[in-house]
């Protein structure tokens with residue numbers, strides 16, 4: 698039976714639970730316990746701090762885990778990154794005070810940079826031959842320049858609001874992160890098979906997120922033009938209507954292209970367009 702480590706509370710917890718629930722996996726007892734047994738998949742769930750997940754997986758305390766790629770890179774534990782999960786997106790960036798005379802990476806020479814990600818920062822400044830001083834601090838990195846603890850920071854950014862509030866500007870995006878599924882490197886065939894099943898469920902959910910199922914009625918002589926508008930899944934499904942010369946066409950369209958495509962389809966003569974939510978795409 699697999700054991701998965703997920704964040705007990707914090708930014709990744711809810712989306713982890715939502716992904717597992719969409720995959721038909723639910724836990725009893727909430728996250729107040731350290732470990733819970735899952736229903737819907739032979740699996741135990743271990744609730745940990747995100748910082749501890751890479752090590753727990755590397756040591757085999759958990760077989761797999763869901764954690765930010767930033768933590769995997771920072772901890773340097775030897776785990777397999779099995780799959781990107783499409784949530785928890787952020788970047789780790791260098792930021793300097795708004796009024797700094799920033800003129801490129803050389804600016805950081807002989808400056809002090811505060812961060813909770815010293816390992817990723819060390820690699821970046823060494824690769825770029827920058828001689829900066831790294832100050833490791835555990836939290837509230839963004840206030841370090843204002844209180845005189847550092848000249849710049851290297852921290853997680855998502856909307857950028859925290860930087861603005863603290864009078865900082867992002868000058869170099871160094872590391873792109875999102876939540877990933879990590880796996881221990883020495884698992885037996887049986888566990889690897891179970892992980893494949895889990896990955897299959899996850900990818901069918903991720904593929905369907907942001908997609909809509911669209912049905913419309915369309916004159917036969919417009920079908921070719923409509924198909925040309927809709928690249929993506931093989932060819933659309935077509936069913937003849939009882940009215941001569943008309944078809945019902947079924948397609949899957951990414952949410953962010955939906956209205957643009959619908960306007961064009963209407964322009965081509967499509968009618969009675971239905972847009973439905975899509976739960977899973979099983980390939």
Ligand code: PRT
Pocket residue numbers: 704705706707708709745746747748764765766767768785786787852853854855856857858859860874875876
């Ligand atoms: O208790 P535990 O140790 O488990 O949690 P934690 O407090 O260490 O981590 P948590 O829950 O804050 O974040 C977990 C993971 O979420 C991170 O490791 C990232 O992979 C991911 N993530 C995504 C983020 C953000 N977005 C994010 N915006 N983690 C932190 N932030 C913080 C950032 O540190 C900064 O203070 O949000 C602020 C910046 O946000 P913006 O939107 O103002 O730019």
Ligand code: ZN
Pocket residue numbers: 746747748
């Ligand atoms: Zn943490």
